[in-house]
Amino acid sequence: MRSVLLVDLLQHDYGGRPSSMIETIKRGDGDPLARLADVLSSFALLSLVLLFSLFSSLCFSWVAQFSILLRIALVCFHLLAAVAKALSL
Numbered sequence: 001m002r003s004v005l006l007v008d009l010l011q012h013d014y015g016g017r018p019s020s021m022i023e024t025i026k027r028g029d030g031d032p033l034a035r036l037a038d039v040l041s042s043f044a045l046l047s048l049v050l051l052f053s054l055f056s057s058l059c060f061s062w063v064a065q066f067s068i069l070l071r072i073a074l075v076c077f078h079l080l081a082a083v084a085k086a087l088s089l
Contacts, residue, residue, distance in 0.1 A: 039086055046075060046079070050072050053068060
């Protein structure tokens with residue numbers, strides 16, 4: 001149940017899907033530092049949510065923990081892709 005809530009929370013932070021973070025960066029004012037600051041602030045918020053979910057998932061079975069860790073890895077991958085895209089624009 002908590003892992004489903006975590007995914008819902010992460011999807012709401014991203015606007016419904018992870019790739020919308022890149023679209024948000026593309027709509028920036030053209031300043032790469034401003035776009036990078038937006039990405040890093042989103043990353044800080046998501047990392048707090050992910051750390052809370054990781055610590056709260058310690059009571060779950062190993063399958064649920066693996067599922068949560070896989071989602072964390074996916075979110076980190078999308079954030080790194082967004083940072084790379086923001087720096088290359």
